[in-house]
Amino acid sequence: MRSAREEYERRLKAYTRLLGKQTKRVNTTSILRLAVFVIGIAITGILIYLKYPYLSISSLLVTMIVFTLLVVQHRKFKDNKKYTETLIKINETSIKRTEGQWKEFKDSGEEFQDEEHNFSGDLDIFGRGSLFQWINSAVTHLGRISLKDRLTVFNDSIEEKYKIQEAVKELGSTLGFRQKYMAEALMNKDNMNNPEVLFKWAGEKHERYKKTWLSIATKIMPLLPIGALLALLLVPGFTYKVLLLAILINILFLFPTNVERQNVLSEVAEYKKSLESYYKMVRLIENKNFKSEYLNELKKKLTDSNGVKASKQLEELQEIISLISDRSNMFYIIINIIFVLDYRIMIRLENWKENSGKHLETWIRTIGEFEALSSISVISYENPKWVMPEFLKDIDKISAKGMGHPLLGEKRVCNNFIMEMPAKVLLITGSNMSGKSTLLRTIGINLVLSYAGAPVCAESFKCPIMKIYTCMRVSDNLEKNISSFYAELIRIRNIVDASKSDDKIFFLLDEIFKGTNSMDRHEGARVLITQLSRAGAMGLVSTHDLELGTLENESGGRIKNYHFREYYEDDKIKFDYKLRPGVSTTRNALYLIKLAGIEVEDNKKGY
Incomplete structure (x- = not known):
C-alpha cells in the first residue's frame, strides 16, 4: 500500500501528463477557431464579390455556427485545464505538508486568534505554525468557520464523537473525492466570500412579483410588439406607428420598480461564480455513497421536505442567474422591451425563493461541514499509525x-x-x-x-x-x-x-x-x-x-x-x-x- 506521500506524487505525475495534453488541446482549438473565422469571412467576401448572395449568406451562417461551437469547446477545454492545474496545486501542497513545509501555507487562520478564548492561543490552534495551518483544506467562508468551530467548540456527546470519528476515517480513505471537492471550491476561490448577503436575499420577499395579474401580463405584453411587427410585414398599409406605440407601452410597463429590480438582480448576480462551485460541490456529495452514519445525516440535509435534491434546485438558480448576467449584453435592452424579461426573471426568482430559498443556508453550511471534516481527515490519511481516542x-x-x-x-x-x-x-x-x-x-x-x-x-x-x-x-x-x-x-x-x-x-x-x-x-x-x-x-x-x-x-x-x-x-x-x-x-x-x-x-x- 502506498504511503500518503507516494500517492500524492503519483497523482501529481498523472495530472501533469494530463495537463500537457489539455494544453495542446486548448492551443489547437484556439488556432482552429481563428482559422475558421478568417477563412469563413474570406470565403464569404469572395462569394459577395462574385455576386452569389445565397451562398454568401450560407457561408456566413456556417462560419458563425462553427466559430461559436469552437468558442464553446475552447472555453470548456480551458476550464478543464484550469481544473487540472488546481488538482496539481493541491497535490504539490499535500507533498509540502508531508515534508513539514506546511508553515509556508498562506492560510493560517490568523483572524480566528482570540486572546480571551479558553485555550486556543496557548495550544497553537490558529496562527503561524498552528493546527489550522497544518490541516486546513477548507476554501469557502463557512467551511473555514466550520473548521474553526470544530477545533474550539466541543458540544457533541460521546456517541456523536464516535460517529464523527467514523466519518473522518471514511473521508480519509476517499482521497479522490476530497481533492475534487477542494478543487471545485478553489476554481472560484476569489468569490468565496461571506454568503450572509446571499442568505438575506434568499429570505427577502417581493410580493408584487407573485401577483397572478403580473404573471398573466408578462405573457400578454410580448404579443403587442410581436403582433404589430408581423402586421407591419404582412398587412399592406399597416402603419409603423402602431409598432412604436406597442414598444412604448412595454417600456412604460417596465418603468415602475426598475431601480428595485436593478438592485436585486445585480446583488444576486455577484454570486454567480460561488454558486457554480456550490452546485458542483453538492453534486459531488450527492453522487458519493457514504457508509458512515454521520456523513449520511449531513447528506440528507441536501434535500428539501419533498425529497428534491439541492443540486437540482441550485441548477435552476444558476439558470436564472445566467439570464441575469445576460443583462449586460448590448442586445438585452431590445429583448427586454419586447419580452419584458426583467419581470419574467423576477417572477422566476421569487418562485425559486418561495420553494428553495429557505434551504439555501442549510445547503451551504453543509458544504462547509464537509470541508471541515475533510480537513480533519487529512490527519487520518497522512498518519495511519495514529489512533482514534x-x-x-x-x-x-x-x-x-x-x-x-x-x-x-x-x-x-x-x-x-x-x-x-x-x-x-x-x-x-x-x-x-x-x-x-x-x-x-x-x-x-x-x-x-x-x-x-x-x-x-x-x-x-x-x-x-x-x-x-x-x-x-x-x-x-x-x-x-x-x-x-x-x-x-x-x-x-x-x-x-x-x-x-x-x-x-x-x-x-x-x-x-x-x-x-x-x-x-x-x-x-x-x-x-x-x-x-x-x-x-x-x-x-x-x-x-x-x-x-x-x-x-x-x-x-x-x-x-x-x-x-x-x-x-x-x-x-x-x-x-x-x-x-x-x-x-x-x-x-x-x-x-x-x-x-x-x-x-x-x-x-x-x-
Missing part, C-alpha cells in the same frame, strides 16, 4: 502510550502518560528547556484533536470529556491597558470559577504568577493548586519551584510529582525529553547564563 464516561483518567506533539513532526519525542484517581493534579518540574511546556501543549492539543473527531498522535489514548482551560502564554494588552500579570489573574480566575461548576474541567498552567516575587509566587501557586485539586478539576502545572513538590505528601494523593531532566556530554547540555516520576533533582540555570556569555564568577566577586 477512546472516551471514558464515568472515569476521571487520561492515559496515553507513545504520545507526542502532532505539530513537531520527526522532532517529536513521545512519552507514556497516565493520570488517574486519586491524582487530580500533576506537578511537572524540571530545568529550563527540558520539555515541561511542550508536555502541557502535547496533552492539550491531543485532547483538542480527540474532541474534534480526529486521530491523536499516540499509540493509544483514553480520556473523559472535559472543558479545557489554559494559562500559559500571557502578555500585556496595551489596547485594554492590562498588564501580563493582571491578564494571568483573569485567566486563573476563569479556571477557578469553572472548577466550581458541574462541568469536568481540565487545566494547563505554565509557570504561574511569574509577575510577582518568589515568596508570593510560591504561596499563590500552593494555594491555587490545592484549591483546584480539592474542587475536582484535573490538570497539569509546570513550575521551577521545587518546593511545591511537598504538596504530593500533603494532598493525600491528589497531587503527583513528575519531572524532566538534563544531562551533560562533552561539556554540553543535553535533554532526552522523557517524563519521569518525582521532583526534578537537576538545575541548569548557571550553565545557560554562561552560555549567554555572562561570567558568573566575576559577577559574584563584584557583589
Whole structure:
C-alpha cells in the first residue's frame, strides 16, 4: 500500500501528463477557431464579390455556427485545464505538508486568534505554525468557520464523537473525492466570500412579483410588439406607428420598480461564480455513497421536505442567474422591451425563493461541514499509525502510550502518560528547556484533536470529556491597558470559577504568577493548586519551584510529582525529553547564563 506521500506524487505525475495534453488541446482549438473565422469571412467576401448572395449568406451562417461551437469547446477545454492545474496545486501542497513545509501555507487562520478564548492561543490552534495551518483544506467562508468551530467548540456527546470519528476515517480513505471537492471550491476561490448577503436575499420577499395579474401580463405584453411587427410585414398599409406605440407601452410597463429590480438582480448576480462551485460541490456529495452514519445525516440535509435534491434546485438558480448576467449584453435592452424579461426573471426568482430559498443556508453550511471534516481527515490519511481516542464516561483518567506533539513532526519525542484517581493534579518540574511546556501543549492539543473527531498522535489514548482551560502564554494588552500579570489573574480566575461548576474541567498552567516575587509566587501557586485539586478539576502545572513538590505528601494523593531532566556530554547540555516520576533533582540555570556569555564568577566577586 502506498504511503500518503507516494500517492500524492503519483497523482501529481498523472495530472501533469494530463495537463500537457489539455494544453495542446486548448492551443489547437484556439488556432482552429481563428482559422475558421478568417477563412469563413474570406470565403464569404469572395462569394459577395462574385455576386452569389445565397451562398454568401450560407457561408456566413456556417462560419458563425462553427466559430461559436469552437468558442464553446475552447472555453470548456480551458476550464478543464484550469481544473487540472488546481488538482496539481493541491497535490504539490499535500507533498509540502508531508515534508513539514506546511508553515509556508498562506492560510493560517490568523483572524480566528482570540486572546480571551479558553485555550486556543496557548495550544497553537490558529496562527503561524498552528493546527489550522497544518490541516486546513477548507476554501469557502463557512467551511473555514466550520473548521474553526470544530477545533474550539466541543458540544457533541460521546456517541456523536464516535460517529464523527467514523466519518473522518471514511473521508480519509476517499482521497479522490476530497481533492475534487477542494478543487471545485478553489476554481472560484476569489468569490468565496461571506454568503450572509446571499442568505438575506434568499429570505427577502417581493410580493408584487407573485401577483397572478403580473404573471398573466408578462405573457400578454410580448404579443403587442410581436403582433404589430408581423402586421407591419404582412398587412399592406399597416402603419409603423402602431409598432412604436406597442414598444412604448412595454417600456412604460417596465418603468415602475426598475431601480428595485436593478438592485436585486445585480446583488444576486455577484454570486454567480460561488454558486457554480456550490452546485458542483453538492453534486459531488450527492453522487458519493457514504457508509458512515454521520456523513449520511449531513447528506440528507441536501434535500428539501419533498425529497428534491439541492443540486437540482441550485441548477435552476444558476439558470436564472445566467439570464441575469445576460443583462449586460448590448442586445438585452431590445429583448427586454419586447419580452419584458426583467419581470419574467423576477417572477422566476421569487418562485425559486418561495420553494428553495429557505434551504439555501442549510445547503451551504453543509458544504462547509464537509470541508471541515475533510480537513480533519487529512490527519487520518497522512498518519495511519495514529489512533482514534477512546472516551471514558464515568472515569476521571487520561492515559496515553507513545504520545507526542502532532505539530513537531520527526522532532517529536513521545512519552507514556497516565493520570488517574486519586491524582487530580500533576506537578511537572524540571530545568529550563527540558520539555515541561511542550508536555502541557502535547496533552492539550491531543485532547483538542480527540474532541474534534480526529486521530491523536499516540499509540493509544483514553480520556473523559472535559472543558479545557489554559494559562500559559500571557502578555500585556496595551489596547485594554492590562498588564501580563493582571491578564494571568483573569485567566486563573476563569479556571477557578469553572472548577466550581458541574462541568469536568481540565487545566494547563505554565509557570504561574511569574509577575510577582518568589515568596508570593510560591504561596499563590500552593494555594491555587490545592484549591483546584480539592474542587475536582484535573490538570497539569509546570513550575521551577521545587518546593511545591511537598504538596504530593500533603494532598493525600491528589497531587503527583513528575519531572524532566538534563544531562551533560562533552561539556554540553543535553535533554532526552522523557517524563519521569518525582521532583526534578537537576538545575541548569548557571550553565545557560554562561552560555549567554555572562561570567558568573566575576559577577559574584563584584557583589
